[in-house]
Amino acid sequence: MTTTLITGGTVVSATGRGLADVLIDGETIAAVLQPGSVLLGTDLAASVDRVIDATGRYVIPGGIDAHTHFELPFGGTEASDTFETGTRAAAWGGTTSVIDFAVQTYGTRIQDGLAKWHEKASGNCAIDYGFHQIVGDVTEDSLAALRALPDEGVSSFKLFMAYPGVFYSDDAQILKAMQVSRDTGMLTMMHAENGPAIDVLAAQLVEQGKTDPYYHGIARAWQMEEEATHRAIMLANLTGAPLYIVHVSAKQAVEQVAWARDKGQNVYGETCPQYLYQSLEEQLGASSPEWGRFEGAKWVCSTPLRSRAEGHQDSMWQALRTNDLQMVSTDHCPFCMKDQKELGIGDFRKIPNGIGSIEHRMDLMYQGVVTGELTLERWVELTSTTPARMFGLYGRKGVIQPGADADIVLYDPNGHTSIGLNKTHHMNMDYSAWEGFEIDGHVDTVLSRGKVVVDDNQYLGTKGDGRFLKRGLSQYLA
Numbered sequence: 350m351t352t353t354l355i356t357g358g359t360v361v362s363a364t365g366r367g368l369a370d371v372l373i374d375g376e377t378i379a380a381v382l383q384p385g386s387v388l389l390g391t392d393l394a395a396s397v398d399r400v401i402d403a404t405g406r407y408v409i410p411g412g413i414d415a416h417t418h419f420e421l422p423f424g425g426t427e428a429s430d431t432f433e434t435g436t437r438a439a440a441w442g443g444t445t446s447v448i449d450f451a452v453q454t455y456g457t458r459i460q461d462g463l464a465k466w467h468e469k470a471s472g473n474c475a476i477d478y479g480f481h482q483i484v485g486d487v488t489e490d491s492l493a494a495l496r497a498l499p500d501e502g503v504s505s506f507k508l509f510m511a512y513p514g515v516f517y518s519d520d521a522q523i524l525k526a527m528q529v530s531r532d533t534g535m536l537t538m539m540h541a542e543n544g545p546a547i548d549v550l551a552a553q554l555v556e557q558g559k560t561d562p563y564y565h566g567i568a569r570a571w572q573m574e575e576e577a578t579h580r581a582i583m584l585a586n587l588t589g590a591p592l593y594i595v596h597v598s599a600k601q602a603v604e605q606v607a608w609a610r611d612k613g614q615n616v617y618g619e620t621c622p623q624y625l626y627q628s629l630e631e632q633l634g635a636s637s638p639e640w641g642r643f644e645g646a647k648w649v650c651s652t653p654l655r656s657r658a659e660g661h662q663d664s665m666w667q668a669l670r671t672n673d674l675q676m677v678s679t680d681h682c683p684f685c686m687k688d689q690k691e692l693g694i695g696d697f698r699k700i701p702n703g704i705g706s707i708e709h710r711m712d713l714m715y716q717g718v719v720t721g722e723l724t725l726e727r728w729v730e731l732t733s734t735t736p737a738r739m740f741g742l743y744g745r746k747g748v749i750q751p752g753a754d755a756d757i758v759l760y761d762p763n764g765h766t767s768i769g770l771n772k773t774h775h776m777n778m779d780y781s782a783w784e785g786f787e788i789d790g791h792v793d794t795v796l797s798r799g800k801v802v803v804d805d806n807q808y809l810g811t812k813g814d815g816r817f818l819k820r821g822l823s824q825y826l827a
């Protein structure tokens with residue numbers, strides 16, 4: 350077993366920072382020590398197999414992206430990152446665990462959906478991975494199957510109030526699934542948008558000839574997110590289910606989450622980098638010589654990018670500061686422009702929904718530290734520690750302490766990262782939604798369970814090294 354000492358860095362946790370050395374024994378953190386510690390009369394640095402000099406760098410727990418969609422069949426095509434390419438891109442960006450969504454579609458069994466996801470992932474991941482379960486067909490059978498999932502290490506499931514005819518659940522189905530959530534302690538994750546009403550608005554816009562990607566954002570109005578968020582909260586209140594709202598983008602939806610939390614309800618929310626930085630006007634409304642007004646398709650996702658004039662982005666940053674929202678995930682769901690997003694030329698409803706960001710989440714959120722919106726500790730909390738606690742991984746993941754997996758990132762605050770044309774990212778996409786973003790900071794070295802997978806702009810990971818994470822119940826619930 351290789352012993353490694355990471356020396357001279359500033360170890361950052363969700364609650365503090367300090368100069369410390371980290372001793373790794375094989376795959377596990379063995380000790381966090383005073384810098385330059387002596388053990389049994391020997392200088393520790395002289396007695397380990399490998400020393401990694403972290404001087405001038407932050408030493409943080411590896412990122413945990415709790416919302417990804419690798420190989421998701423959606424919108425008549427399939428998300429373009431596989432478990433292999435997606436976990437490689439994650440590692441490049443300092444993310445060492447992902448939680449992807451296994452899918453049960455209409456008319457199929459939960460057990461089969463989960464088995465299919467194991468098949469897709471097994472032997473292909475460079476970093477550790479877990480699953481949430483998408484329930485696309487709430488029936489008595491699927492509810493029974495759901496009850497058995499915690500034993501399989503799947504302790505959360507996602508329901509959709511959006512996408513009628515695809516993943517949509519009506520209120521009666523949601524109520525029943527939430528009763529299972531209450532009984533088992535599984536976390537209910539909700540895509541909170543009023544799908545049936547949105548579909549009417551979208552059809553009316555298309556009839557009026559308003560077919561550009563921009564109108565995706567008009568049809569999916571913030572009122573539809575606020576309303577669905579409120580409805581989900583009330584159904585959770587009634588049933589006693591713990592509730593986690595995914596990809597929150599509207600300031601009015603945040604107000605709903607905050608209102609429920611202030612009453613003491615177990616309601617949580619995540620937002621995603623795109624809702625912090627990007628907007629209806631600038632991105633969905635963009636045009637280019639290559640794509641004309643269809644350029645905006647690069648940023649078609651649901652919930653949609655919101656109007657900057659209405660202040661949604663500022664409200665997301667504020668919610669991250671005040672803990673009205675607890676986490677940042679990517680909702681990584683990449684589609685290429687060619688042959689995929691293109692399906693929606695002439696009708697925005699046919700553009701496959703999703704943005705790819707898995708490689709950039711740690712960097713993008715670090716910009717919040719640079720601008721003073723977030724503390725260093727809050728950065729670690731939002732991107733690693735809370736995801737671990739929320740989804741039953743804490744202790745193993747999300748923290749640098751003895752006994753934890755040695756998932757560690759050396760982050761250089763004086764480095765620089767240019768997110769350039771598609772050749773400079775590692776996601777399996779023919780464009781980047783983050784093209785042109787200049788990042789203060791750089792992911793220098795990434796360890797996954799003690800193995801260096803990225804170092805000095807070199808990829809050293811191996812497909813198949815990532816293991817399935819059997820998760821426990823949430824450690825975040827009161």
Ligand code: URP
Binds near residue numbers: 596702703
């Ligand atoms: O646009 C998105 N978010 N695509 C992925 C599916 C989902 O709703 O999370």
Ligand code: ZN
Binds near residue numbers: 540595596651652
């Ligand atoms: Zn969703």
Ligand code: ZN
Binds near residue numbers: 416682
């Ligand atoms: Zn998603």
Ligand code: ZN
Binds near residue numbers: 764791
């Ligand atoms: Zn550097």
